[in-house]
Amino acid sequence: MNHKSESVDDDLIIKVALKVDCDQAVISIPQGNLENIKVKVKDDQVEVGGKLYRLFKVKVDDYFVVRDIPVGQGFHWEHLEDQAFRGTLIIRNENKKLQIINELGLDQYLCSVVGSEMKADLPGEYLKLHAVVARTAALSMMKAAHPHQPYDLCADDHCQDYRGILRESSCILNAVMQTSGQVVHYKDEIADLRFSKICGGLTMEYGEAWPEFNSHPYLIRKWDAPVDRVPDISRQQYIEGDFPEVWCSPSRGLIPGFEYVPDYFRWTEFIDLELIRENLHQFNYEVGKIRNILISRINKSFRNTEIKIIGEKGEAVIKGELNIRKILSNSTLFSACFNLTFYTDSIKLQGAGWGHGVGMCQIGALQMAVNGYKFQEILQHYFPGVELKKLFSPPPISPLSWEEKRPCYEYANCYQLHRCAYGKSGNGPLDCKGSPPYSEL
Ligand SMILES: [Zn+2]
Numbered sequence: 383m384n385h386k387s388e389s390v391d392d393d394l395i396i397k398v399a400l401k402v403d404c405d406q407a408v409i410s411i412p413q414g415n416l417e418n419i420k421v422k423v424k425d426d427q428v429e430v431g432g433k434l435y436r437l438f439k440v441k442v443d444d445y446f447v448v449r450d451i452p453v454g455q456g457f458h459w460e461h462l463e464d465q466a467f468r469g470t471l472i473i474r475n476e477n478k479k480l481q482i483i484n485e486l487g488l489d490q491y492l493c494s495v496v497g498s499e500m501k502a503d504l505p506g507e508y509l510k511l512h513a514v515v516a517r518t519a520a521l522s523m524m525k526a527a528h529p530h531q532p533y534d535l536c537a538d539d540h541c542q543d544y545r546g547i548l549r550e551s552s553c554i555l556n557a558v559m560q561t562s563g564q565v566v567h568y569k570d571e572i573a574d575l576r577f578s579k580i581c582g583g584l585t586m587e588y589g590e591a592w593p594e595f596n597s598h599p600y601l602i603r604k605w606d607a608p609v610d611r612v613p614d615i616s617r618q619q620y621i622e623g624d625f626p627e628v629w630c631s632p633s634r635g636l637i638p639g640f641e642y643v644p645d646y647f648r649w650t651e652f653i654d655l656e657l658i659r660e661n662l663h664q665f666n667y668e669v670g671k672i673r674n675i676l677i678s679r680i681n682k683s684f685r686n687t688e689i690k691i692i693g694e695k696g697e698a699v700i701k702g703e704l705n706i707r708k709i710l711s712n713s714t715l716f717s718a719c720f721n722l723t724f725y726t727d728s729i730k731l732q733g734a735g736w737g738h739g740v741g742m743c744q745i746g747a748l749q750m751a752v753n754g755y756k757f758q759e760i761l762q763h764y765f766p767g768v769e770l771k772k773l774f775s776p777p778p779i780s781p782l783s784w785e786e787k788r789p790c791y792e793y794a795n796c797y798q799l800h801r802c803a804y805g806k807s808g809n810g811p812l813d814c815k816g817s818p819p820y821s822e823l
């Protein structure tokens with residue numbers, strides 16, 4: 383999709399869906415002395431604290447809280463969180479379901495996105511990079527992500543992680559303001575920037591991940607290292623051999639707060655065939671007892687793009703990296719880059735990386751920043767040929783009053799597969815309900 387850019391004098395206001403398609407919710411607006419107010423639909427209206435409204439809309443000076451917001455839906459870190467937000471709270475009735483929406487300035491939104499996607503206290507060059515990438519991604523997604531809805535973006539991974547003000551920090555606020563209004567372009571169009579957490583060594587070309595769309599010259603396959611030359615190794619060596627010397631490799635040293643990286647850089651999973659059969663059933667395939675699973679197509683970046691599942695009653699051919707990741711997992715497999723060993727009742731997958739692998743590798747970019755690279759250099763490494771243009775001049779963002787109260791990162795970071803203090807041991811943080819101390823804000 384192409385977006386012609388045009389410059390505007392002030393800020394852009396966006397609407398982000400926090401919680402939709404639900405029957406009830408609980409909110410707090412401390413400024414209005416509203417604590418734990420029940421919200422539900424009633425006919426074609428919304429009932430907020432016992433009063434009926436056609437549309438409930440309130441702009442707060444400090445923050446409001448929405449309880450039990452789903453995070454990481456469909457992924458292994460799926461859980462509910464209570465979150466606090468700046469700006470305007472909108473509650474709508476859409477076909478007898480609630481829509482809880484947050485309206486705010488784009489740069490205010492970015493202050494939370496950068497901290498939600500990564501971490502609040504990181505090197506300034508990384509934070510500036512993520513701010514321009516997230517601003518650009520938001521703009522290029524806005525019209526297409528949720529067409530025909532009264533909001534622009536959702537708050538979950540489908541668009542970008544947006545988990546409210548407790549993910550902000552004064553460092554992020556500075557990074558957003560230092561890059562204020564700057565948007566990444568390729569030629570005269572807003573770039574369609576993509577990023578994922580850990581590429582594993584090789585990033586993937588856009589057209590290989592999403593062949594239905596036109597490719598972009600800045601989203602190409604790259605070796606994620608200072609010298610972009612892919613070594614002459616087999617896929618098996620790439621996945622199972624010594625860690626390659628790439629930016630996102632744990633061999634470059636662990637960054638505090640990112641101790642989970644080795645769990646994803648190279649990983650091993652055992653999956654029961656019965657689970658795969660159930661998943662196939664949900665995709666409307668009935669193959670009977672599974673006899674074998676073959677990898678039938680591998681792309682240039684070592685990702686599997688087609689697998690063949692052979693059963694007693696027939697075969698299923700699964701195409702596309704995301705479909706493959708969904709069929710072979712009880713949530714979504716870390717990546718489509720894996721070798722497969724077939725056993726009688728299960729399969730063993732040995733894989734590399736986390737996420738689709740197109741565009742910027744977040745952990746690789748962070749390592750580059752830690753190693754002294756400027757944000758423009760990191761941008762060129764992952765998106766060669768792009769340039770920055772200033773499109774907006776938003777007003778300064780008000781300083782934070784809640785930073786000291788931010789919960790520890792152990793709470794914020796639900797990717798610690800086997801270490802999460804709030805999750806079931808070894809099963810990920812599905813039961814995570816750790817509540818930040820809002821009352822102390
Ligand atoms: Zn979305």
Ligand SMILES: [Zn+2]
Pocket residue numbers: 580581582583584606628629630631743745746
């Ligand atoms: Zn990487």
